[in-house]
Amino acid sequence: MADRLLDIANHLSQKKANDSVESFEAAKSPSVGMTNSSVIDGEIDPEKKPLRVSVIGGGNWGTTIAKVVSESALEYPTLFDINVRWWVHEEDIVYKGENHPAKISYILNNFHENVKYLPGVRLPDNLHATGNMFEAIEDCDILVFNVPHQFLGSIIDTHITPILKEKSQQLGRETTFRGDVVARHCIAISCLKGFHINLDDPKDLKIQLLSDFIDEKLNIPTGSLSGANLASEVAKENFSETTISFPPRYVTDKDHVSVKCNSIAHPHDPKILKTLFHRPYFHVRVIDDVAGVSVAGALKNIVALACGFVKGLGWGDNAAAAIQRIGLQEITKFGIKYFPASKMETYYVESAGVADLITTCNGGRNVKVGKRYAEMYLEGNREINIGDLEKEVLNGQSAQGIITAEEVNQWLEFKNETQDFPLFSCVYKCLFEKADLTEIPSMLDTE
Structure with a gap:
């Protein structure tokens, strides 16, 4: 069924765009032990909404990954919402030749260049930056975390937790991140490097993968992306490759898979993940070893x-x-x-x-x-x-x-x-x- 969805999406994308796009067959991944099921609620319905993608983080690696997924969204408009939303930490930046500073989101959206962290690289017009977290992530299907890992907890506590509290007040009930803020079937991909040390009990420390920390804090299935990826080289579209890992338990977990999916595809499908992140210059392998990918990425x-x-x-x-x-x-x-x-x-x-x-x-x-x-x-x-x-x-x-x-x-x-x-x-x-x-x-x- 996944192959059929990819064929349909490719056909429809060719009709919508007046140029040729590479076959989705190229997006097949040598995934290990993972079920390739793209649609979880019946027959393929190409009229369903495309997957919405959001990126959190505006450093040089965050900017580079935002560029990558925005290009894929443009190339495959049937699978992915063309408009990729991007949360950045607001700061005042003076753009070249300007006399006064402006918010970095304004510069990103109007000049399409991250002059502080990735100068000289033109960003896609369909990439929309904002300092408003809710605006960036509302109803998204795939959420990409790409911030320095020491700030992950504070970003969640400062920018995401208040959204849940406000939603609870509006709805008069306890709210959940999946379903009330992002899509019920939403997944996350962590591009972070490091660990979380739980200091609640100094006599019983616990070390945690950052993907597990995100899952625990937000109850969202989380995979990892890591590889031989110097941001400046990827941004310049020099050839490189990366590894994406996604927890196999969520591919077969009945509670997760049985959730009614209002999008054209289920975001946890390895072929969908590969299609989103794979570019002619940035090759992707999708595997199921989240721990190995995360540990290697942190300790190197x-x-x-x-x-x-x-x-x-x-x-x-x-x-x-x-x-x-x-x-x-x-x-x-x-x-x-x-x-x-x-x-x-x-x-x-x-x-x-x-x-x-x-x-x-x-x-x-x-x-x-x-x-x-x-x-x-x-x-x-x-x-x-x-x-x-x-x-x-x-x-x-x-x-x-x-x-x-x-x-x-x-x-x-x-x-x-x-x-x-x-x-x-x-x-x-x-x-x-x-x-x-x-x-x-x-x-x-x-x-």
Whole structure:
């Protein structure tokens, strides 16, 4: 049935647009153990509404993903609502040549360029930015989270929870996120990198995937997207690939699947997800290992910081290769130990695994911050404020490895297992305990 829907959508899209579009057959994915059922409430009805897509986050990666899905919405107007809505954190920006600052949403909607976080890249006209969360996500079918992970909880509490409270007052009853704010069958995709550490009970810490945190907070099925994706390269439409994972339990879960779907397709279908995110320059594989994709995406940033250290110290490619080898070993060990649902092949076969590690350790934000940290260390600076350095190097953006290193160390100390992960422990000590960077080899010599 999914194939039939894709054929119909392709045919109707060709009729609506006066140009050719590539066949939906190209959107087929080698999904593992997932049911390909696109319509859940009877016969295919092409008159049903297209899927509405919303993106939360306006940094360089958030902007890039917003560009990607907006292009797909234009290409497949039968499957996806052409207008992609985009929540951005409002700030005042001076556009080039202008004398006065304006809200970033105004600049995005009128000049179609994110001059602060992704300058020089033209954004699609069908991408509509707003600082109003309800306006951005109302009745959406696919919700993409793409913000620095340390702000996820506060964004939900500050911008989404008040919507639920206001809805409850209006309706005179308790409201739910799915059904009262977004579509009842809505799913989420997390592009975030990191973990959530539950600090409710210091004697019983819990570590959580960010996809599970979103699911728990909003009761919305959540998958992950991660891969060897430097935002600037993807935005320039240089060839790359990524991995999307979606929890298989929701594909067969009766409560989720039996929900009456008013859209032309059910958003959890792997072919629908691939069609939305896949571009000629941005290739997508859809799998079902959310844990593996999430763990690899989070921990590679810690390794990249260490790679930056040895690059800044001038130790060369051999040292960087050693860091990456040890890092891959610790990533897989951490994933299998603390998230046993993750699959070993994800770390080695998928773009979200070793490919992302290589890319991030060569050109990502974290390696840049680590390299500059080491250069300043060699200059004799022993009182480096890592937060200030991060802002200086990244123009206000976030190197996720810094806070992830802190979170992972907190977890490993709670488990009394820091000695089992010497590289992760080494990065934490260098950043937060002012350890001697020149002692990195001895800190890693634990065998």
